[in-house]
Amino acid sequence: MNSGIFSENNLINKIRNLPPDKMTEVEDFVDFLLEKQEQIRLNRAAAKLSETAFSKIWDNEEDADYDQL
DSSP states (O other): OOHHHHHHHHHHHHHHTSOHHHHHHHHHHHHHHHHHHHHHHHHHHHHHHHHHHHHHHHSOGGGGGGGGO
């Protein structure tokens, strides 16, 4: 059996055994984790898009000494 599937099934079974108020807490936490993951993805995408625009500023002779830091 795939350990990832086992872990997922195990987690689902544990959640099913929680009282309703705790299920709400788990759902809130999962939503938080998903939002955090999405924010990280967006930040990385924005940084990647900025590379071209900033490369002209970062890559110049005047600041060449800073490249060694």
